[in-house]
Amino acid sequence: MTWDLSILYKGFDDPALRADIDSLKSLIASGNALLDREAPAAQKLEDVVTLQEELSTVFGRIRLFLHLTIAADNTHAEALRLMDELSLVGVDMRLLDSRCTRYIGSLENLEELIAASERLQANDFFLREAAEESRHQLPAHMEKELLRMSLNGADAWAKLKDRLMGTLTCEINGEQLPLPAVRGMAYDPDPAVRKAAYEAEVESYKKVDTAMAYCLGCIKGETITLCELKGYDDPLSMTLAQNRMDHATLNAMWTAIREALPDFRRYMRRKAELLGHQNGLPFYDLFAPMGESSKTYTIEEARELLVKTFNEINPEMGAFIDNAFQQRWIDVYPRKGKSGGAFCSGSYEKNVSRILTNFMGSFSDVCTLAHELGHAWHNRCLQRKPQLMGHYPMPLAETASIFNETLLTHVVRKNADESTRLTLLESVLQDATQTIVDIYSRFLFESKVFEARKTHIPSAAECNQMMLDAQMEAYGDGMDPDLRHSGMWVCKGHYYYTGRHFYNFPYAFGHLFGLGVFKKYLEEGAAFMPKYDALLASCGSDTIPNVCASVGIDVRSVDYWRSALDVLRAEVDEFIRLTDK
Numbered sequence: 132m133t134w135d136l137s138i139l140y141k142g143f144d145d146p147a148l149r150a151d152i153d154s155l156k157s158l159i160a161s162g163n164a165l166l167d168r169e170a171p172a173a174q175k176l177e178d179v180v181t182l183q184e185e186l187s188t189v190f191g192r193i194r195l196f197l198h199l200t201i202a203a204d205n206t207h208a209e210a211l212r213l214m215d216e217l218s219l220v221g222v223d224m225r226l227l228d229s230r231c232t233r234y235i236g237s238l239e240n241l242e243e244l245i246a247a248s249e250r251l252q253a254n255d256f257f258l259r260e261a262a263e264e265s266r267h268q269l270p271a272h273m274e275k276e277l278l279r280m281s282l283n284g285a286d287a288w289a290k291l292k293d294r295l296m297g298t299l300t301c302e303i304n305g306e307q308l309p310l311p312a313v314r315g316m317a318y319d320p321d322p323a324v325r326k327a328a329y330e331a332e333v334e335s336y337k338k339v340d341t342a343m344a345y346c347l348g349c350i351k352g353e354t355i356t357l358c359e360l361k362g363y364d365d366p367l368s369m370t371l372a373q374n375r376m377d378h379a380t381l382n383a384m385w386t387a388i389r390e391a392l393p394d395f396r397r398y399m400r401r402k403a404e405l406l407g408h409q410n411g412l413p414f415y416d417l418f419a420p421m422g423e424s425s426k427t428y429t430i431e432e433a434r435e436l437l438v439k440t441f442n443e444i445n446p447e448m449g450a451f452i453d454n455a456f457q458q459r460w461i462d463v464y465p466r467k468g469k470s471g472g473a474f475c476s477g478s479y480e481k482n483v484s485r486i487l488t489n490f491m492g493s494f495s496d497v498c499t500l501a502h503e504l505g506h507a508w509h510n511r512c513l514q515r516k517p518q519l520m521g522h523y524p525m526p527l528a529e530t531a532s533i534f535n536e537t538l539l540t541h542v543v544r545k546n547a548d549e550s551t552r553l554t555l556l557e558s559v560l561q562d563a564t565q566t567i568v569d570i571y572s573r574f575l576f577e578s579k580v581f582e583a584r585k586t587h588i589p590s591a592a593e594c595n596q597m598m599l600d601a602q603m604e605a606y607g608d609g610m611d612p613d614l615r616h617s618g619m620w621v622c623k624g625h626y627y628y629t630g631r632h633f634y635n636f637p638y639a640f641g642h643l644f645g646l647g648v649f650k651k652y653l654e655e656g657a658a659f660m661p662k663y664d665a666l667l668a669s670c671g672s673d674t675i676p677n678v679c680a681s682v683g684i685d686v687r688s689v690d691y692w693r694s695a696l697d698v699l700r701a702e703v704d705e706f707i708r709l710t711d712k
Contacts, residue, residue, distance in 0.1 A: 132430060132463035133203065134485050139196040139478070143209045148193070152213075155189050155220055162186070162227045166234055176238070176258075177250050179231050183257075184518050188480045190224060193217055195478055195485075202470040202487055203462055205297025211290075218286060222278045229268055236265025256672040257519040260375075267361040267372070277360075285353040285629040288346040292627045295339045295346075297468055301331040310335065310622070311471035315491045317418040322406070329415030329616070336618040340591035343621050348588035350627055351580055366581055370633045374524035375674040379687045384640060385574075387692030388567055391700065392607060395568050398560050398703045399609030401710055411606075413614035418561060420493070422554030427492035430463055433500055440501075440542050441535075444652075445660050451511065452504050455486070460507070461500075465489035471622070475503040475532075477510035479518050484510050494543075494558055498536050505535035512667035523670035525634060527678060529641020530648060531667055536562070537649045553709045560706055563699050566642040572598075572605035573635035576620060594620050640686075643695040647684050650698070 140148045162182045165175070194217060200210040238244060241262055245251045251258060269277060300307040304327075313335075316328035336343075354366050363369035371377060403412040406419060428436070434456045442449025455461060460483065462469070470487060477484040484507035490496045509531040513521040544555045579597045583589045589597070595617035602615045620626060625634035648666070652659045666682050679686045686692075 132461065133459070134199065134462040134487075135459035136196055136199055136485070138481050138483060139192055139199075143213075148196070148213075151189050151193050152216065152220065155186070155193065155224070158182070158186055158189065159220070159223050159227050163230070166227075166230050172238060172240070173244050173248055173251075176235070176244055177248060179234065180250065180254050180258075180519065183228070183231060186224060186227075187518060190217075190221070191478065192480060195476055199476065199485055199487075201293070202474075204468045205293060205470065206468050214290075218282055222275070222282065225278055226275055229271075229274060232261045232265050232268060233271070235261040236263075238262070253517050254519050257517075267363060267369075269357070269360050273360070277357075281353065281629070285350045288349045289627050289629050292343060292346040292624070293470075295342055296622065296624070297470065299335055299339060300467070301328075301335040303327055303331045309465060309467045309469070311465040311469065311489045312491075314471060314622070315465060315489055317415065318420060318491065318493045318495055320420050322416070322419065325415045325419060326413075329413075332622075333616065333618055336621045340595075340618065340621055344589060344591040344594050347580065347594065347620065347626055348584055350629055351584045351632075352588065353629075354632055355581065355584060366632050367578070370631075374526055374637070376524065376526060377676070377687075380676060381636060383687055383689045384636070384643065384692045385571070386689050387696055388571055388639060390693070391696040392568065392571075392605070394696075394700045394703050395560075395564055396607050396609030398706055399564065399606070401707055402557070403609075403611070405710060408611065410613070411608055411611040413611045414602075414616040415614065417564070417610075418495070420554065421557035422550050426494065426551075426554075428494070428497050429492065430490060433490070433497045436497065436543075437501055437504065437539070440539055443542075444538065444657065448508060451508060455484070455504060455507060458483075460484055461486045461488065461503075463488055463490045465491070470624075472624070473499050473503055475506035475510075477507065479510075479513070479521055482511070482514055494555065495562070498539060498558070498562065501535040501539045502532040505532035508535070509667045509670070512664050513671060515668040516672055520672040524675060525631065525637035526640035526644070526675055527670040529638055530645055530670065533642050533645025534649055534652075534663070537645060538652075541649075549709070553706075556702060556706055556709065560699070560702055563642065563702070566638045567696075567699070568605050568609075570635045570639045572601040573619075573623065573625075574633065575601035575604055577626060577633055577635060580620075580626075643692055644679065644684070644686070646695045646698050647691065648682060651682055 165178055165182060197210050197214045197217060200207050201214065235241065235258055241258065245255050245258060296310065299310045301310055301313040303313065310332070313328050313332055316324050319325050319328070358366050358369050361369065363372065371381065399412045402419075402421065403416070405421065406412075406416055408416070434453070438449050438453045441452055462485075469489070471489060473486070473488040475484050475486045486503040486507060488496065488499055488503065490500070506528070509528075513523070540555055540559050544552050547555060576598050579601065580589060580594070583593065583597070598620050599615050599617050602610065603612065606615075625631070628634055648663065652663065662682060666678065669678055669681060676686055684691055
């Protein structure tokens, strides 16, 4: 069960691939010529919009093909070589994009131009956002050199990280296994397997942690410099601005989450007791399955369950999911050289998505499929908007995925016996603990890395300690202090993204916002689904507070986040009640 990429290119010998790379260079040249020539502002601005759409289409098609190929096989030499070539072209493309942004920001009559053109009105948010972004651009005289240097800086460190993690193996019982497969053993019903996998994973990181610490430190160091040059107070402020979010919203969410941490710790301590632990939950048992139900799923059973579940609330969604399997949108199983975890990437041009998972058969794996198919449905809804209005911020990126997970679990639990309900309830709390408590620890860790990087590159030992400290602050007495996981910074790819930082709080935001949206669905039923699709379609064309307000949610209010966390608090109470028996 591997994905089909032929809709993009037939293969690396497809002449269309080389033609697109060459046409991208031609588009960049014609774009610079467009900005150099004198023309009426209205026509020139419309031409800039057309140029940006064409660049996004061609670059997106090439990069998606290479990205997906490398994700499925981190050793694919031709894909890696072409990605390097694309990175070089990408410098010129980013310079052109910067020129376009400067041009848009220079138009004092931008609002008048937008009002006079239907074409510009359709892309109004993109244009206004570009005008605002022009205030935070790199100095024009330094930009080209800095971007070229980044290819041998943060970009190179990120590629090294991909190579190190893509080829890392763990030794269990004398056998070398791919890291994703070993991490998947955290869900195994056998406690000895879980513990052995944890120990093998931690041990394997010693082979790469020094190099990974340099990768992390150098990527974050470059970001600090770029922040200063762009006029942002700090990397978090830059990230919030890029995500159309504000400090008030983030602080409201963290305030409510900190208040709720004792409830998550109640759940973890009870789970620890049930598993025979006296000092809190060891990290290796965070994902231990609970209850008597030990049901696993084949990929065919997972498909049937997902199609049936979503067909009942919206037949179009059910057919969409079935088509994703039928048309080979999904790369299913773990294997050596394949990236760990799961993700979904989409093509606006082709109106398709591709999903990577490392399916092992647990209900959590089925939930992961539902999660990534939510992203794919989100991509489909964005087809309602112009291409340049389809780039949604990270916190809203999780809306559809969390909705899908919540719905699937809600439906399965409703029809299950008490033992199975306990198993599924624990799975819900297990996932929520990751997206709330663990995400909080990741936010704390990344904040500490940025602070340390102001003076030096943190060593692997420092990173390990910062991770342990962050886990202690987040998990508290819910986790055994002697059995935390110091190496979680090594395996989480989000820390190493060169263009995205603090890619942690969006998961907490998305989980809690997704719960709020699901609550709206429970209140309104099928009548809510058109509003839901409209919400997803609007995620790339307004600020986060405004998008959320469209369905009656005030994300700047601590009370909203408290109400969302009340849902999870009630789940903890139910877990305690069921396990009292």
